[in-house]
Amino acid sequence: MLPVLQIGPAAIQLPGLLLIAGVWLGSMLAERGARRSGLSGEGVERLILVGLASGILGARLGYAARYLEVYARDPLALLALTPVTLAPDVGAAIGLIAALVYGQRRRLPLGPTLDALTPGMAAFAVCLALAHVASGDAFGAATDVPWAIVLWGMPRHPSQVYELLAALAILAFVLRLRPGTPFPGYAFGVFVALSAAARLVLEAFRGDSVMWFGTLRAAQIVSLVILLAALAVLRRLVHPMAGAGR
Amino acid sequence: MTHAPASWLSGGRGRLLMATVFVLGSAWIFITRPVEGAVTGGAIPSPRAGFAAPEVDLERLEGDRVRLSDLRGRVVVLNIWASWCPPCRAEMPALQALHEQRLGQGVVLLGINSTVQDSEQAAREFAAEYGLSFPIALDRDGEATRLYQVRALPSTFFIDRQGIIRRVVVGGPLNPSVLETTVLDLLGEGG
Numbered sequence: 001m002l003p004v005l006q007i008g009p010a011a012i013q014l015p016g017l018l019l020i021a022g023v024w025l026g027s028m029l030a031e032r033g034a035r036r037s038g039l040s041g042e043g044v045e046r047l048i049l050v051g052l053a054s055g056i057l058g059a060r061l062g063y064a065a066r067y068l069e070v071y072a073r074d075p076l077a078l079l080a081l082t083p084v085t086l087a088p089d090v091g092a093a094i095g096l097i098a099a100l101v102y103g104q105r106r107r108l109p110l111g112p113t114l115d116a117l118t119p120g121m122a123a124f125a126v127c128l129a130l131a132h133v134a135s136g137d138a139f140g141a142a143t144d145v146p147w148a149i150v151l152w153g154m155p156r157h158p159s160q161v162y163e164l165l166a167a168l169a170i171l172a173f174v175l176r177l178r179p180g181t182p183f184p185g186y187a188f189g190v191f192v193a194l195s196a197a198a199r200l201v202l203e204a205f206r207g208d209s210v211m212w213f214g215t216l217r218a219a220q221i222v223s224l225v226i227l228l229a230a231l232a233v234l235r236r237l238v239h240p241m242a243g244a245g246r
Numbered sequence: 247m248t249h250a251p252a253s254w255l256s257g258g259r260g261r262l263l264m265a266t267v268f269v270l271g272s273a274w275i276f277i278t279r280p281v282e283g284a285v286t287g288g289a290i291p292s293p294r295a296g297f298a299a300p301e302v303d304l305e306r307l308e309g310d311r312v313r314l315s316d317l318r319g320r321v322v323v324l325n326i327w328a329s330w331c332p333p334c335r336a337e338m339p340a341l342q343a344l345h346e347q348r349l350g351q352g353v354v355l356l357g358i359n360s361t362v363q364d365s366e367q368a369a370r371e372f373a374a375e376y377g378l379s380f381p382i383a384l385d386r387d388g389e390a391t392r393l394y395q396v397r398a399l400p401s402t403f404f405i406d407r408q409g410i411i412r413r414v415v416v417g418g419p420l421n422p423s424v425l426e427t428t429v430l431d432l433l434g435e436g437g
Contacts, residue, residue: 013416067427077423084415084424136294141280152297153290182252200271204278208296215279224271231255231264238255 001136001151015131016083022127023052030120037112037179044116050102055095062090111184111237115177118187122171125195129164138163141207157205166198182238189234196227293394295414299324299405300393304358304383307370312356312383315409321353321432322405323425326391328364329372331399333418338376340422344429345380352407353429355380360399362388404428406435 005012027048034044063085064071064078071077077085103113132138140149140157148155173194177187200223203209209217254263291300299322303313314322325341327334345355359369361384373382385391394401402420404413413428 063427067423067430070423070426070430074422077421080421080423082415082421082424084413085421085427152292152294186252197267200274204274209280211280216275217279220271220275220278224268224275227267227271228264231260231267234252235255235260235264238252238260 001134015135015137018127018131018134022124022131025127026120026124028120029123030117033116033119033179034113037116039108039112039116040106043106043108044113047099047102047106047108047113048117048120051095051099054098055091056086057091058094058098059086059088059091062087062094065090109184111188112180114185114188115179118174118177118191119171122167122174122191125167126164126171129160129167132160132163136160137208139207140205143205156207159202159205159207162202162205163198166202170194170198185237186234189230189237193227193230193234196223196230199223200227291393293403293411293414295411297411299403299409299411302358302383302385302390302393304385304390307366307373307382307384312381314356314405317354317356317405318409319352319407321407321429322356322403323353323429324356324358324394324403324405325400325420326358326360326385326394326396326402327400328360329368330364334400335372335376336419337400338372338378340420340425342376342378342380343422344425348429352433357382358385358390359383360388360391360396361386362391404432406432 005014027045030048031041031045034041060078066087103110136151138160139151140159140162142154143157144155145157147158149158150156170191174187174191177190179187200220203217203219203223206217206219209219212218212221253259289298291298293300299314301314303311306312314324323341323344325337327338329335341355341357344353357373357378357380359366359372359382361369366384366386369382369384372378383390394403398417400418400420402415402418403411404415406412412432415424
């Protein structure tokens, strides 16, 4: 684990650097995917930019809204270059809405666009896992398996390595899929299903899970719901006329 | 129309797949539910969010001692610094302002000078220069620096009333909004 690279007086946050690399790599792959799908590479690149910029702005405003008193006193704090004062949930919602609106305005077809974005998202997931390896976040549960790593005071499952291996396998799989084949949205649906399945399985080895109902891991329940939903949507898309004539 | 290459999704096969995923997924969630304590780091001292703050027992500039466990029940902002570190200098006024603003509200600012890589004299001059009135402890042998795995200066640890680290900020200068909102959050949790 190497969360901080100290270069002279500068403390470089390695996980942050890896996430930025993930955004860059993801955008590059998405643009390539767009061209393969016959979409405008520039349009998809701008869609990512709009989503990211709106997401970051929304996350900062969402955070400031929770602490109006502090930000009213010091409005310049809105411009602070720190990832700590962000509300990720608000940012994700606003980024998603902005990207959807932009996509509609640019008349980007939903299914092919999502397929074009899929390799980029899978590459970002790999960088996210690498960021977890660097930071030691998303750490494993205590264990005595022979491959346990000593982290945060005790031998633990190397959950970050499990996450990285799963992300690499999913990336390798989605890179083999041809955009729009067998139908638009397939690659994205399969990516979502595989990612949810991986989280459902691997969350069992995490030591930092949020619990629901006392003993159940929240991420596993959410992952199972997303996995089933992704499969249901894929089934719906594979039978485009199903239900319409009934 | 059914897209042939995705036949694993269609008809009875697709329904069977979904049912299997539901049953196996639910069983996996149930079987792998954690034993008590397996997913909480709170009991183990480690310098990261979610874990118990490692104990430090250090001499203050004034000569008496300060022990972190004695501050239990209050929100603690533990800031590790050195006098030669520019971001440490830059953030010190914000720390002092927070100390003055939250005095008597259950918040303790604890500055730890990483004396092992600084000097006591420099720490004294630094505290006088910035008019620091919150406790400054001296880490002469580097024990606190080691326990808190300080990789960059300054490093700031926000510790809740139960002695659990809730947020870590490595490097600086710390934005005053981070200081204020984090402390407000921890104060809002009650005791």
